[in-house]
Amino acid sequence: MNPTGPRRPATRAGFEIAVICALPIEADAVDALFDHHWDDDGPPYDKAAGDPNAYSAGAVGRHNVVLAHMPGMGKASAAAVAAHCRASFLNIKLALIVGVCGVVPFRPGSSGASETVLGDVIVSDSVVQYDLGRRLPKQFEPKDTLLDALGRPNTEIRALLAKLKGLRGRKMLQGKMADYMDVLQDEPELAAMYPGATQDRLFEATYRHIADGMSCEECGCDGKLVPRTRLEQGDGQPAVHFGLIASGDTVMKSGEDRDNIARQAGVIGFEMEGAGVWDVFPCVVIKGACDYADSHKNKAWQRYAAATAAACMKAFLGYCVPSVPGSLPLPEQPTGPWFLVPYTENMTFIGRESILNQLQQQLLGPAPKIALFGLGGVGKTQIALAYIYWLRRTRPEVSVFWVHASNAERFRQAYASIAQECQVPGYDDPKADVLLLVKAWLERNDCGQWLMVIDNADDMQLFFGQHMGPVNASSSSHKEGLGRYLPECRHGTILVTTRNKQAGSRLTKGKRPIEVEKMDEGETDRLLRAHLNGISVDFSESSAFSVRLEHLPLALVQAAAFIQENTIDVGQYLELLENSDQDLVDLLSEEFEIDGRDSETPRAVAETWILSFEQIQRQNAFTGELLSLMSPFDRQAIPLEFLSRYSEQRGQEQTGGIQLTKALGVLKAFSFVVEEKDHGLDMHRLVQLVTRKWLVKNGRMRHFSGQALLVVSHCYPFGRYENWAKCSAYLAHAYALLGGEGTGSRDEKAGRATLLHSIAGFFMSRGQWKDAERFQAEAVELREEVLGADHPGTLISIGNLALIYQNQGRWEEAEKLEVQVMETFKTKLGANHPDTLASMGNLASTYRNQGRWKEAEKLEVQVMETHKTKFGPDHPDTLISIGNLALTYKDQGQWGEAEKLEVQGRWKEAEKLEVQVMETRKTKLGPDHPDTLISIGNLAFTYKNHGRWEEAEKLEVQVMETRKTKFGPDHPHTLASISHLASTYRNQGRWEEAEKLEVQGRWEEAEKLEVQVIETFKTKLGANHPHTLTSMGNLASTYRNQGRWKEAEKLEVQVIETFKTKLGPDHPNTLITIGNLALTYKDQGQWEEAEKLEVQVMETRKTKLGPDHPDTLITMGNLAWTYKSQGRWEEAVKLEVQVMETFKTKLGANHPCTLTSMGNLASTYRKQGRWEEAEKLEVQVIETFKTKLGANHPHALTSMGNLASTYRNQGRWNEAEKLEVQVMETRKTKLGPDHPDTLISIGNLALTYKSQGRWEEAEKLEVQVMETRKTKFGPIIPTR
CATH class of the missing domain: 3.40.50.300 (P-loop containing nucleotide triphosphate hydrolases)
Incomplete structure (x- = not known):
């Protein structure tokens, strides 16, 4: 151990010098110059919590030094290493970044003495971040204050550098550096020998390397070499240069860019770590020259350059003075604050x-x-x-x-x-x-x-x-x-x-x-700009960016890092976000560097959440299952019913919902879901996407998609009216699951079929037939596959599909399916089973719509009798079947049979029953239920047959408004109720109200409304649907009333041809339209064309319905009217007598149809001058109507007016006047003074006055009629 060296520090607080190396060869050279390795002597120093760095601790000269090994090159990596080093070693006062770099061979304007060759060492007196600036289209604009970009070293370091720049200081530094190079070159494994001057080749800046990945020798670079004075003199000793060093994120490999930046900023070399460390520690960059920062990289110099830099580092430290001399003991216990x-x-x-x-x-x-x-x-x-x-x-x-x-x-x-x-x-x-x-x-x-x-x-x-x-017992908690x-x-x-x-x-x-909630828009805009480092972005892009990433800070910072790393702009990143949800999740999974985030905590947003998912999963599997279950749903308004159902399936209901409540509490506590009052649960959008990714990664996505589908298929109700709110609320979740992929198991397919069937039922009840067909057809296909063609569930779906076809007017397709269902139910369940009877009733309805009444009747009789036997005569199903059979009897003209079942004519009994049904349905189902509305409509129809218009109107307004609110203005039921109310207004002569609903009188408005109805039906039901064709017929009638005969004719011909194609030439709807075309021909005076069509209709109805059918008799009456219009009285009388007698035989002398035919015959007698015969019939009609319907009924008043005309024609003025005054006054009271029927009766009275020579009285009445008609109808009234 060096006797003058420092003692081993007791703690990490004893280290003041940090050396940071990016490459292993750099660290090896530094490590080889340690005088002592403290890691080999005494307990380890460890590091601060969360510090991922690797360190080597030792002594270099008088200093305790910690060597930090970087995991990779670059500014971001260096910044992270420095920050963590600072957390572990609190007393570092100087950091040395030691290693290799690219150098500028000549300083601009310098002499040969200032040239730099490979192996020389450059030492920073400052560092500039040369890639800091703004990315503009096709160019990069560096920051204006380039020299001041990272500031200057502190005063102590600047003073030391000034000393070493001097002649003596530089000479001493280079001398010590040579001594330490000898030490390093004695280590063969370091390979630190001088490569030789022949390997030091400097090409002209404009000459580029020929091929990447190959050395100049391998690819044959033969450009002109720049002469080097020092090399020619054979000076092989490395020199030390002081100056400004450029630091950036990319390797400089361009001689031209090197020289441009050198000229602008005065830099002497390029490296990649200094800018990252500069703001964390006071630092000096010491780098050995291994290339000339051009495209001609040469790895032969790297180890030698790393050695010269390490030698310079140790020589440099010899001139640094430690804060605490090595001979003084370090304090045993530091004092705070910490x-x-x-x-x-x-x-x-x-x-x-x-x-x-x-x-x-x-x-x-x-x-x-x-x-x-x-x-x-x-x-x-x-x-x-x-x-x-x-x-x-x-x-x-x-x-x-x-x-x-x-x-x-x-x-x-x-x-x-x-x-x-x-x-x-x-x-x-x-x-x-x-x-x-x-x-x-x-x-x-x-x-x-x-x-x-x-x-x-x-x-x-x-x-x-x-x-x-x-x-459990094995828990390691x-x-x-x-x-x-x-x-x-x-x-x-x-x-x-x-x-x-x-x-x-x-x-x-x-x-x-x-x-801590998501940031607001202003905060996210500022955060984004702060992390984009000068990349331009407008506020609209910033706002869209933030919204797409849910204003989540980590996601925004992560996105900004991606933008910078991949050199794209915000608009391009937004395009990536919009590509797909998968792309969004992939972007959120990108790792990136960020200050102030724990190295062991995932930096990517997606991985952050997945960590929480896995923690929840480990601690409570049921909570994890709920999160997984919710991910395939639509993320908004997830019903608690879905989760309760899943809880029951898992057996959690045994705890009374406690486990479910606790599990949801955890998910809400982690902010993965938010519970809205009366709304269910909302799932964070990005959390949902990441949860799906987590499930896919673990191979569980299909499983939970399947489980979610089973839950919703169980909870989604069939589309009856009382379930509409729930059906609408659950629909988005159903769509989400039907669009996903499960495991494909048999149970899942069965659940999918059930869900499709229920959704189709919802659309059926809403009159959305196309949507209903799409879902029901798929349900049928799946149920046939999973359950079999004969399974009751399959047959119910097929039956519903047939009902959809019925409502689309596709009778043949409906019939085919209904026959299949009926026959299978008979075989599987028996002829008397309720499902069999229901299918028979549906088939009968299809037959009735096709005009096949005998076949319909046969089925309906069987259904009715079976219902009576099984359920009794008062059961609702029995009553429905009776009503259906009555309709079929009426369609065939079997009024007697129909009357026995409760039909037309017996208004009081009908009214009593209808009120009873209506009140019962209001109580049981509610006033807005579709069935209740049907009952109200039926009662209104009965009131109209009584001539009780105000009562009918009140009920029909109620029905119409309720249907508009509940079903929407375009629903078929709403359109029908509008039409019914319009009819009532017309019957009251209330043209202004009727006008708004589609009426006659002001024909332009009526036409506009009818066109609207046609277009609605075309959109909702299709161009060839019977409802669409009927509405086209109504428009044709409006054209006829306007005298626009050709337009009416064109529409009616189109409707006839379509009905012929869709329903056949003999179908009742086809015949009705042919009759309407005959009316149009008559209005134009085309008697022969009209007669030809009416004879055709009459003969067809005789064949199809029989000569006694009411529709046949009505056609005969129309033909008689055509004969009368041509003056062919005898032919008219012959037909009208036949009609009258047949009605008497079939319906009785007092039936309204019989009485109407008697009135028509009386009119013909009157025109022939056969007054007594006419009078006799008219008196009989009046008296019967009075008895049956009352003296004020419209039919009674019309017949009184006809008798008055007969009296007038006989010159019996007083009798005529008496009747006409009575009719007029009654109509004024009942219908109002402006009603068309009132105006007709006033006009008739004026005729009687004129016949008596009472001109002034007649004129007064006629002027009143004229002015009223001008006001009500306009100056031009269509006439035939």
């Missing part, structure tokens, strides 16, 4: 003023404990760092101790470091409990005031010795936990950082932790 913090101050810390203010206020009191909690990466540790450096400036007398608490070993290591650095009495006793020693020492009054930071205290089990879930080693005294304070709110609360004795 600042044992492994991180340097974060100079780019941004914002968080509110939290810092809370800490500054709350930690001033006696013995406070405060916890910061929040999501990993939200900045808790950085806030703690900002606070303690503020505390160091404002309260330097307060000691600060930093304790890593991510696991027990690191906690113990931190306490051991405190014990050693503070030389706590008894710390060197191997039998002592260091944890208790430190706790007791900190609680002593003579220790002074202190603050302890407990960082990353996430593990409750670690501190309190208990699992979050059940503990701490019996009591580390919490008992936290000191309690009035002169000490504790600041906890944790991701676990529960842990924070317990560590601070129940005090409410401070939540």
